[in-house]
Amino acid sequence: MSAAYLEAAGLEVRFGGLLALRDCSFTVESGRITCLVGPNGAGKTTIFNVITGFLKPNQGNVAFKGQSLDGLTPQAIVGTGIARTFQNLRLFVDLTALDNVLVGLPAQAGEEPIGAIFRPLHVARAQKRRREEALATLDHVGLADRAHEYVRNLSYGEQKLLTVARVLATGAELLLLDEPASGLSAGALDGIMALLRRLQSEGKTLLVVEHNTRVVQQIADEVLFLHQGHLMATGSPAKIISDPALAEIYFGGAI
Amino acid sequence: MDFLFSYIALAEVYVLLGLSTNLLVGIAGIFSVSQAAVFGVGAYIVAQLLMTETMGFVPAMLVASLVCIALNVLVTLPSLRVSGDYFVVTSFGIQLLATAVFINWTQGTGGANGLPGIPPPDLFGVMLETNAQLVMLTTVSVGLGCLAFWLIMRAPFGRLLRAIREDELAVAAVGKGVLQAKVSAAALAGAFAGSAGGLYATFLSFIDPVSFDLDASILLLTMVVVGGARTLAGSIIGPFLLLALPQVLTFIDIPTTIAASARQLIYGVLLIVFMLFRPQGLAGEKL
Numbered sequence: 370m371s372a373a374y375l376e377a378a379g380l381e382v383r384f385g386g387l388l389a390l391r392d393c394s395f396t397v398e399s400g401r402i403t404c405l406v407g408p409n410g411a412g413k414t415t416i417f418n419v420i421t422g423f424l425k426p427n428q429g430n431v432a433f434k435g436q437s438l439d440g441l442t443p444q445a446i447v448g449t450g451i452a453r454t455f456q457n458l459r460l461f462v463d464l465t466a467l468d469n470v471l472v473g474l475p476a477q478a479g480e481e482p483i484g485a486i487f488r489p490l491h492v493a494r495a496q497k498r499r500r501e502e503a504l505a506t507l508d509h510v511g512l513a514d515r516a517h518e519y520v521r522n523l524s525y526g527e528q529k530l531l532t533v534a535r536v537l538a539t540g541a542e543l544l545l546l547d548e549p550a551s552g553l554s555a556g557a558l559d560g561i562m563a564l565l566r567r568l569q570s571e572g573k574t575l576l577v578v579e580h581n582t583r584v585v586q587q588i589a590d591e592v593l594f595l596h597q598g599h600l601m602a603t604g605s606p607a608k609i610i611s612d613p614a615l616a617e618i619y620f621g622g623a624i
Numbered sequence: 625m626d627f628l629f630s631y632i633a634l635a636e637v638y639v640l641l642g643l644s645t646n647l648l649v650g651i652a653g654i655f656s657v658s659q660a661a662v663f664g665v666g667a668y669i670v671a672q673l674l675m676t677e678t679m680g681f682v683p684a685m686l687v688a689s690l691v692c693i694a695l696n697v698l699v700t701l702p703s704l705r706v707s708g709d710y711f712v713v714t715s716f717g718i719q720l721l722a723t724a725v726f727i728n729w730t731q732g733t734g735g736a737n738g739l740p741g742i743p744p745p746d747l748f749g750v751m752l753e754t755n756a757q758l759v760m761l762t763t764v765s766v767g768l769g770c771l772a773f774w775l776i777m778r779a780p781f782g783r784l785l786r787a788i789r790e791d792e793l794a795v796a797a798v799g800k801g802v803l804q805a806k807v808s809a810a811a812l813a814g815a816f817a818g819s820a821g822g823l824y825a826t827f828l829s830f831i832d833p834v835s836f837d838l839d840a841s842i843l844l845l846t847m848v849v850v851g852g853a854r855t856l857a858g859s860i861i862g863p864f865l866l867l868a869l870p871q872v873l874t875f876i877d878i879p880t881t882i883a884a885s886a887r888q889l890i891y892g893v894l895l896i897v898f899m900l901f902r903p904q905g906l907a908g909e910k911l
Contacts (some may be wrong), residue, residue: 442796483780
């Protein structure tokens with residue numbers, strides 16, 4: 370059997386006395402939308418932090434396409450093709466939407482001072498192409514007409530779309546989206562679900578933290594149910610949602 | 625006429641310093657209060673190299689810039705580990721340390737008495753002795769500095785620094801090297817401050833530690849705040865405006881001892897007023 374696309378094995382993360390993840394193992398298959406669900410504090414965002422290198426697990430490791438991500442910096446992990454969004458967005462609010470996307474584009478001419486100062490024409494030409502790429506990315510998520518708006522003037526829904534545009538700009542093939550649908554109006558919700566499905570049809574693999582069961586049912590190919598830092602169940606959304614024991618944990622808050 | 629020339633030359637030296645401070649503090653968000661120390665090191669190096677006739681003005685400026693690049697990277701390194709408020713305190717300590725060295729290392733700096741008799745700059749064998757020639761030198765230097773600053777601001781590097789100021793973690797999450805960019809910004813700011821020091825020393829022909837102490841660092845920050853953070857125009861307006869102030873005070877008939885403290889007082893009030901009511905300065909963005 371060939372190596373899994375993304376495989377986490379035996380992850381353990383300890384914050385002082387708290388075990389955020391314990392013996393947590395799961396796989397994500399290429400080209401699918403996998404939803405990570407579970408009650409608050411289950412460790413969903415911690416998993417994102419471990420995969421993207423922001424947090425070193427006390428035990429266990431993550432492998433992407435058969436290659437261990439152990440010891441790689443967040444920068445290097447983006448280089449392997451994994452990028453994430455944040456639950457609290459973390460956009461650059463004093464920059465325009467276009468600039469937020471431009472920051473995400475990989476390896477640009479003039480990204481260091483020597484090139485910027487001594488090869489201005491080369492940088493300007495390269496920038497022109499990059500701006501078009503960034504505009505196309507914005508167009509892809511439906512924000513083309515907001516390109517020159519400062520982020521702080523965008524609606525919450527637009528800001529969420531912009532976080533997706535920013536990870537797309539990195540060129541990553543595996544996108545980790547932290548609650549892309551939370552806090553959105555019904556209309557915006559349909560928009561983002563359609564976008565996620567479109568990204569899947571374009572060959573992206575998505576790992577999505579999501580609370581809204583309606584969203585999970587509609588987009589997920591596979592659901593990973595996390596409880597107290599441990600993978601409790603995995604399966605189709607219908608199977609997970611119809612499991613009374615899981616529903617009890619999720620909605621009833623039982624220990 | 626001489627009076628006007630010396631005002632312009634001095635203001636231009638401070639424009640270079642303003643660019644340095646703006647790049648570091650305004651754009652990259654590395655809140656350094658030790659830029660005057662780096663300025664001083666540049667000034668003392670050029671002064672010593674010219675006074676001992678070790679080399680000409682141009683190579684001396686190069687040496688000063690290189691040393692200040694290394695020095696500024698070194699003193700900025702803590703900002704890569706400690707953030708925000710903690711770095712201000714660290715940087716404050718570095719400034720005090722530098723002032724102590726400037727005052728006490730009498731062999732190198734002449735101590736509190738300063739270094740008199742610094743020779744004028746020479747360019748390819750021509751001594752620049754008149755004020756008009758010196759203004760030309762500072763103007764060309766400042767022109768180059770402004771050009772570099774402008775090019776950086778419109779290049780991806782400028783955008784990356786702005787993004788880093790807002791959210792380092794998010795920058796790392798899109799796969800960019802935060803460390804590398806910060807070190808580059810510190811190096812550039814060091815080169816600007818070091819060459820400003822060299823111009824200052826040769827223009828005045830006398831330097832002493834007072835020009836490079838904490839007050840000077842704060843004056844620099846005031847210039848950037850009043851002129852306008854993060855913009856080229858702000859870095860130019862601030863120094864010209866604030867350096868005009870002492871000249872204006874000389875027209876008012878008050879004793880010189882009072883004038884000096886009145887100036888400090890006005891600088892302080894300006895800093896507070898601008899921070900409270902116009903944080904974007906005259907031509908800038910909110911700090």
